Amino acid sequence: MSQTTTDDVLAPLRRVFANDAAKVAVMYIAIWVVFYAFGNHLGYGNSGMLSLVRRVTFLAAVYGIVVLALNIQWGYAGLFNIGVAGFMAVGAYTVAMLSSPPAGSPPGLGLPLPIGVLGGILAATLVGLVAALPALRLKADYLAIVTVAISEIIRITYNSPAFSDVTGGARGFGNLPTSPVETLLLQDPTSPASEATSLGETVFSFAAEYGISQFAVVNTLYTVGVLLVLLVVYLLLERAGKSPYGRVLKAIREDETAAQSLGKDTQNFKVRAFALGCGLMGLAGIVWFAMGPRASVTPQTFRPNITFYIFIALIIGGAGSNTGSVLGGALFASLLFEAPPMIRSIIQETFQVSANPGNLIEALIPIASGNLAPLGGFLLNNIDSLRFIGMGILLVVLIQRKPDGLLGARKETAAGVPLTADTRPDTGRADADAAAVDGGETDE
Amino acid sequence: MDANATIERGVGFARSSTGASIVTAFGAVLFLDLVAKLAGVSLGPLETPWFGIWFGGDIAVGQFAGFIWDGIVIGVVIGLASIGLSLTYSILNFANFAHGDYVTAGAFSGWAVTYVIAGIGGLLAITESAVNAVTGLGTYRLEDADLVRLVLLQTAPLEAGANMWLSPAAIVIGLVAAAGMTIVLSLILDRLVYRPMRDADGISLLIASIGVAFAVRYLVALVFGANRRIVTSSEKLPSANLGGVIVDAHEVTLVVVAAILMFGLHVLLQRTKLGKAMRAMADNRSLAQVTGIPTERVIKSTWIIGAGLTGAAGFLLVLSQGGLGFQTGWLLLLLIFAAVIMGGIGSIYGAIAGGLVIGLASRVSLVWLQGDLASFARPTAFALMILVLLFRPSGIFGGVKTA
Amino acid sequence: MSEDDAPSVADADIPDDVDVPEDVEPETMDSDVEESAKTVPRSVPLRVEGLRKEFGGITAVDGATFAVEEGSLTGLIGPNGAGKSTTFNCITGVHEADAGDVYFRGEEISGEQPHDIVERGLVRTFQIARQLGEMTVLENVMLAPGGQQGESITRSVLPGTRGRVVAQERELREKAWETLEFFELDHLATEYAGNLSGGQRKLLELARALMTDPSVLLLDEPFAGVNPTLEEKLLDRIHDLREQGLTFLLVEHDMDLIMQNCEHVIVMHQGRVLDEGPPERIKNNEEVIEAYLGGEV
Ligand SMILES: Nc1ncnc2c1ncn2[C@@H]1O[C@H](COP(=O)(O)OP(=O)(O)OP(=O)(O)O)[C@@H](O)[C@H]1O
Numbered sequence A: 001m002s003q004t005t006t007d008d009v010l011a012p013l014r015r016v017f018a019n020d021a022a023k024v025a026v027m028y029i030a031i032w033v034v035f036y037a038f039g040n041h042l043g044y045g046n047s048g049m050l051s052l053v054r055r056v057t058f059l060a061a062v063y064g065i066v067v068l069a070l071n072i073q074w075g076y077a078g079l080f081n082i083g084v085a086g087f088m089a090v091g092a093y094t095v096a097m098l099s100s101p102p103a104g105s106p107p108g109l110g111l112p113l114p115i116g117v118l119g120g121i122l123a124a125t126l127v128g129l130v131a132a133l134p135a136l137r138l139k140a141d142y143l144a145i146v147t148v149a150i151s152e153i154i155r156i157t158y159n160s161p162a163f164s165d166v167t168g169g170a171r172g173f174g175n176l177p178t179s180p181v182e183t184l185l186l187q188d189p190t191s192p193a194s195e196a197t198s199l200g201e202t203v204f205s206f207a208a209e210y211g212i213s214q215f216a217v218v219n220t221l222y223t224v225g226v227l228l229v230l231l232v233v234y235l236l237l238e239r240a241g242k243s244p245y246g247r248v249l250k251a252i253r254e255d256e257t258a259a260q261s262l263g264k265d266t267q268n269f270k271v272r273a274f275a276l277g278c279g280l281m282g283l284a285g286i287v288w289f290a291m292g293p294r295a296s297v298t299p300q301t302f303r304p305n306i307t308f309y310i311f312i313a314l315i316i317g318g319a320g321s322n323t324g325s326v327l328g329g330a331l332f333a334s335l336l337f338e339a340p341p342m343i344r345s346i347i348q349e350t351f352q353v354s355a356n357p358g359n360l361i362e363a364l365i366p367i368a369s370g371n372l373a374p375l376g377g378f379l380l381n382n383i384d385s386l387r388f389i390g391m392g393i394l395l396v397v398l399i400q401r402k403p404d405g406l407l408g409a410r411k412e413t414a415a416g417v418p419l420t421a422d423t424r425p426d427t428g429r430a431d432a433d434a435a436a437v438d439g440g441e442t443d444e
Numbered sequence B: 001m002d003a004n005a006t007i008e009r010g011v012g013f014a015r016s017s018t019g020a021s022i023v024t025a026f027g028a029v030l031f032l033d034l035v036a037k038l039a040g041v042s043l044g045p046l047e048t049p050w051f052g053i054w055f056g057g058d059i060a061v062g063q064f065a066g067f068i069w070d071g072i073v074i075g076v077v078i079g080l081a082s083i084g085l086s087l088t089y090s091i092l093n094f095a096n097f098a099h100g101d102y103v104t105a106g107a108f109s110g111w112a113v114t115y116v117i118a119g120i121g122g123l124l125a126i127t128e129s130a131v132n133a134v135t136g137l138g139t140y141r142l143e144d145a146d147l148v149r150l151v152l153l154q155t156a157p158l159e160a161g162a163n164m165w166l167s168p169a170a171i172v173i174g175l176v177a178a179a180g181m182t183i184v185l186s187l188i189l190d191r192l193v194y195r196p197m198r199d200a201d202g203i204s205l206l207i208a209s210i211g212v213a214f215a216v217r218y219l220v221a222l223v224f225g226a227n228r229r230i231v232t233s234s235e236k237l238p239s240a241n242l243g244g245v246i247v248d249a250h251e252v253t254l255v256v257v258a259a260i261l262m263f264g265l266h267v268l269l270q271r272t273k274l275g276k277a278m279r280a281m282a283d284n285r286s287l288a289q290v291t292g293i294p295t296e297r298v299i300k301s302t303w304i305i306g307a308g309l310t311g312a313a314g315f316l317l318v319l320s321q322g323g324l325g326f327q328t329g330w331l332l333l334l335l336i337f338a339a340v341i342m343g344g345i346g347s348i349y350g351a352i353a354g355g356l357v358i359g360l361a362s363r364v365s366l367v368w369l370q371g372d373l374a375s376f377a378r379p380t381a382f383a384l385m386i387l388v389l390l391f392r393p394s395g396i397f398g399g400v401k402t403a
Numbered sequence C: 001m002s003e004d005d006a007p008s009v010a011d012a013d014i015p016d017d018v019d020v021p022e023d024v025e026p027e028t029m030d031s032d033v034e035e036s037a038k039t040v041p042r043s044v045p046l047r048v049e050g051l052r053k054e055f056g057g058i059t060a061v062d063g064a065t066f067a068v069e070e071g072s073l074t075g076l077i078g079p080n081g082a083g084k085s086t087t088f089n090c091i092t093g094v095h096e097a098d099a100g101d102v103y104f105r106g107e108e109i110s111g112e113q114p115h116d117i118v119e120r121g122l123v124r125t126f127q128i129a130r131q132l133g134e135m136t137v138l139e140n141v142m143l144a145p146g147g148q149q150g151e152s153i154t155r156s157v158l159p160g161t162r163g164r165v166v167a168q169e170r171e172l173r174e175k176a177w178e179t180l181e182f183f184e185l186d187h188l189a190t191e192y193a194g195n196l197s198g199g200q201r202k203l204l205e206l207a208r209a210l211m212t213d214p215s216v217l218l219l220d221e222p223f224a225g226v227n228p229t230l231e232e233k234l235l236d237r238i239h240d241l242r243e244q245g246l247t248f249l250l251v252e253h254d255m256d257l258i259m260q261n262c263e264h265v266i267v268m269h270q271g272r273v274l275d276e277g278p279p280e281r282i283k284n285n286e287e288v289i290e291a292y293l294g295g296e297v
């Protein structure tokens, strides 16, 4: 690559932004700043602010995990799985069944949490395998229909009164395991107000100096844990993607016949990618729903809608790029999910909107006399519907105008070593290797 | 590699005739069991290490006939709605995930019209009011009706009085309006969303249709509200008890109207050039284009026919079930897909038959899925669909093209 | 029969299979060919018998029977639509033949998966190049070789084994660069394959096929759109590889090229083998000329 002197000034800056870690860091910091500004505007105190930022971070992180899992299936291997909700459900329900206290209702087996988590991931993987073996031979759109049907079958099964002794039926699994943070910090992990352990004592008293409650500390630390899980999943998939394995998946996505004609057992690769993705979806379901601040395992949670949110997030980030997946998940969770209610509060506060017409027609009629307030009030009150309409339109626009995503590049190279022009045998290859972007180079 | 060989063998087994014969055998056992149940013969329990299996049992013939009738009613609606999906699937080459929301849009728009007409007091009352308004004589009944609440389907069903006995004209006009509005919606969406993507691959179109589905569904929620409501009035609605099966006028209307629509479609496609052009396009779009078939016009006709029937299906669904909500069509979508796949994509008769099979399967399965297991009726239909996709992706009727 | 390729047919427990072509085929040939076939017996890595493939109403391949000799450069010619590409597709498992058998090194491979056939060493290129457009040229080439450690997820991911994967990747990259240099694609290495010209795509396809380390290569019009100097060079390379023991079956419409380079030519017409033999003879066969003229109209 040629380097002209004029570039030199900006080169370090550009190099930072070429770095994926920097992109993600900048995105998260930007989200924090925006939500800090929101909170500030609404006059949140320390602990309100912390909980706001914590909430958006948590959602960004769990979306990141599940979008990454979908990316290995769809972004890399081109497997159009729209049963994500079902696989998350299997993960969340399984961990609840395995690790919840036997005393509660519905009773769990009370196994240690690591075993439960492993079981949840394995169960999701297994269900994925059972679904994948026959279904992966189908055309992409058939696979889509089959996977969404499977996810509905899973949801209806958990919902059914027939198994409510084990699953909790329509009311959901009300007896969830405690998170590792609770176990570490609280003497009685099942009660958020319980006495602290000695470790908890130190942490809580430190936090108390800033006016942060015990409850907020537990949730915040759990969120940090989720960020760590995101990091691990990201590194794992970065390695899987930037390897001969990822290369074959990409080839399958592009042209399966070509991959087969180069001796690749494409079915085998597809099954493994599908199973890996499903297992990670199970993990996402666990950290998202089975414990922590949003713990709630009910059949309604796992409707197909959530699958489509995840797809929108992946398409925003750019299918095929792991970094894009993390960015897309964060962007979706913050701007499309958490921001609209904040913006509503801010607008309502700033403009003193109090009009509250019962329906769209009543909101529209006053426009004739130049009064926009009722319409404004109506739209603000229905911001949930508006948000979904907006998501739909966004999806259409993205797929029409920017099918490669807003942020990521579908075209990241898939190899265990950099594939730039200066990796030619007769040029300075050592330099390029030293600046390798993937984590895989570090363990040499 | 070993694992893969196992996989290969497993799939090979499932796909071979052995797999199919297991399915057949299972069907046969269920059939015998059904016969035994109807005859009131019961064997068992046959002990297995885990639980006892009862063969046969007791089920009233009337109850069974009720399942069949319910299955036909829902099956006809699904069949009607699946024609449109099947047509767009084969001619535009993508699985339209917004199709269920077209059903919803048809249902709401049609019932809004029905509600206004019925709520004012029927066509006669409207004419009367119009005459009175013009001449200035007599009462002007439009003024006492709360039009806003009627249009938004918020009036109580008894007050609005929308049913086939009290206001047949309102129902018929509503049906036509449902078809018409859905056609308009589909053409607008085609212009905005799908037409700019004519050359895109099936998956991109599918994703776009998911976006459309969201937008339409929540637009309906925004306008009409997110609550589910009952709209048909059961006041004085004729119904008959035929050997234990309760059949009401709405269900009969549904079946008759659907049959007329299906027959009309049959004539349309058999007797006109359009039918031939549509078949040609379903086979091979670029070839059809080369041979001078005006593809854009055929696509437009496809949307018109498909959406019209879909809107009508939405309207009729509400007529038979009584209620609707903004998720009504979305919840039906997978069953519609099941019907289309069963019948073979692109086959209109297949879609109709597939709808009936799915409708019947989802109700007749209740013979076995009693009590707490009743919620597995839908999964049964989905499972049937998955089996068809795996063993006969061209549909159970052999993938006969629209003919 | 010859045992010079003993390692690969060492446990070919079906000698009669290998005998068949020598018994059957000479009968269909002219006597002088029969002579040469008898005097210089060579083993037959690829044999096709009674291959048949229909698409709807069209019979694309209609009972094609032929054999390809070890180390040969055999030409497969025929007018457009003769069924050459379809024959390739049936041999390599891309399509399932309706009838007929394919033998590779004495073993029947009909109905096998494409990847299994490649693993046996029988590799093909496509007439319409199947470049993987959103992968770079270098990725395309690095995709091909078999036995890559990193094709296992666990080995690619786990800290203990990742090092080995990366080391293998580095070797592979080196080999890939060499291959690209040979095919004069090195300046395009970081370009996305979707941006290549038609000729460049065909070169990439050939380069990729060679990276799989085949013993028999089926090339479907590999020179279409390739510039003449490079075409010369590729032919030289093919001859080199042949000397190293590779076998080639080449579909090509350029008669001069076929006649000058191939030692054996198979002519297909309407799904059948019309004639086969050395170029001089094919050149003068009235029927072949007829078929070509008829086909060309
Ligand atoms: N996938 C397919 N579906 C339907 N028909 C096909 C298919 N592939 C090939 N055919 C038909 O089979 C016949 C043989 O085609 P094939 O491509 O094998 O010929 P070919 O000898 O390779 O011709 P060319 O020299 O033009 O490449 C043609 O009539 C073609 O139209």
Ligand SMILES: [Mg+2]
Residues within 6 Å of the ligand: C084, C085, C086, C127, C220
């Ligand atoms: Mg060809």
